[in-house]
Amino acid sequence: MRAGSLSIQPMRFLLCLLLGVLLVGCSGNKSGSDSSGSVYTVKRGDTLSRISRMTGTSVAELARLNGIKPPYTIEVGQKIKTGGSSKLLGKKSTSTAKVTPSSAVPQSSWPPVxxxxxxxxxxxxxxxxxxxxxxxxxxxxxxxxxxxxxxxxxxxxxxxxxxxxxxxxxxxxxxxxxxxxxxxxxxxxxxxxxxxxxxxxxxxxxxxxxxxxxxxxxxxxxxxxxxxxxxxxxxxxxxxxxx
Incomplete structure (x- = not known):
């Protein structure tokens, strides 16, 4: 199906799929840090915006919940309240967005340069x-x-x-x-x-x-x-x- 011929319903589906893919690509964390419930433990290389993308909580909300002031400096090991799951377009939470995961195409099968x-x-x-x-x-x-x-x-x-x-x-x-x-x-x-x-x-x-x-x-x-x-x-x- 060509992009120029998308009807309204397929376009809505595509939009939800694309947004869900982005959520799955940046949500969750299993490598060396504790993300349990509504609390996230800062690890090396983290920024407030990166935590925002992983948890689905806006930077402004993270700053408010944790009393963090500009320039939003955080430290390794710091516990960050995330406010729980967010809504996707007001309908789906980050934990229920079921789409193709980022690992669907292995690196060995990526397109050639x-x-x-x-x-x-x-x-x-x-x-x-x-x-x-x-x-x-x-x-x-x-x-x-x-x-x-x-x-x-x-x-x-x-x-x-x-x-x-x-x-x-x-x-x-x-x-x-x-x-x-x-x-x-x-x-x-x-x-x-x-x-x-x-x-x-x-x-x-x-x-x-x-x-x-x-x-x-x-x-x-x-x-x-x-x-x-x-x-x-x-x-x-x-x-x-x-x-």
């Missing part, structure tokens, strides 16, 4: 790399300045624009084919609409800190619902894609 043309969605230092660990970062976080341009990493059709998914702030998702979707989170201003076709390199948003503890872009490439490492497929930063 160069199969598709990608460009950097913005410029800046990668402050959090991709991780295959349970509860790890299923994309890359790129630091920048507020208002900095965010670009479409490839040509495609916008399938989601909104902020219903806690932990991602103002989020844009672009479908590039039946196999590929990219996600752009924590934006300030959103410059595209649902159903809009975009070109590679088109400005789609401005960078912000919505549901994050600092200005950044969280960027994902998903192949058949599996989050794959963007750094493996993006060209060297600062260079144009060779396609």
């Amino acid at each position: 160069g199969q598709r043309c990608w460009r950097w969605p913005t410029s800046g230092k990668v402050i959090m790399p991709y991780s295959t660990a349970d509860g790890g970062n299923k994309g890359i976080d790129i630091a920048g300045s507020r208002g900095q341009a965010v670009y479409a990493a490839g040509a495609g059709k916008v399938v989601y624009v909104g902020n219903q998914l806690r932990g991602y702030g103002n989020l844009i998702m672009i479908k590039h084919s039946e196999d590929y979707i990219t996600a752009y989170a924590h934006n300030d201003t959103l410059l595209v609409n649902n159903g809009q076709s975009v070109k590679i390199g088109q400005k789609i948003a401005t960078m912000g800190s919505s549901d994050a503890d600092s200005v950044r872009l969280h960027f994902q490439i998903r192949y058949r619902a599996t989050a794959i490492d963007p750094l493996r497929y993006l060209p060297p930063q600062g260079s144009k894609p060779k396609c």
Whole structure:
């Protein structure tokens, strides 16, 4: 089924599936930390925004529950109250979203480099790399300045624009084919609409800190619902894609 021919009901299903995939990709934590009930134990490399994505509780709510003030500094071993499960679009909780897990396509079966043309969605230092660990970062976080341009990493059709998914702030998702979707989170201003076709390199948003503890872009490439490492497929930063 082509993106341009999606009817209303399939589009709703696709939207719920995509949001659920993001939740599963960043929820739960089994590697070296205690996430029991509504309390999470901070481990090395954690930030408040990362905990927000894993637990589905907004950064603002985490800060309020734990009396954490800007710049939202947390320490290894610190107990963070998460406020329990959140709602997905007001209907499903993070614990009941049943979708294809991030491990559905093993790394050995990831698409070859160069199969598709990608460009950097913005410029800046990668402050959090991709991780295959349970509860790890299923994309890359790129630091920048507020208002900095965010670009479409490839040509495609916008399938989601909104902020219903806690932990991602103002989020844009672009479908590039039946196999590929990219996600752009924590934006300030959103410059595209649902159903809009975009070109590679088109400005789609401005960078912000919505549901994050600092200005950044969280960027994902998903192949058949599996989050794959963007750094493996993006060209060297600062260079144009060779396609």
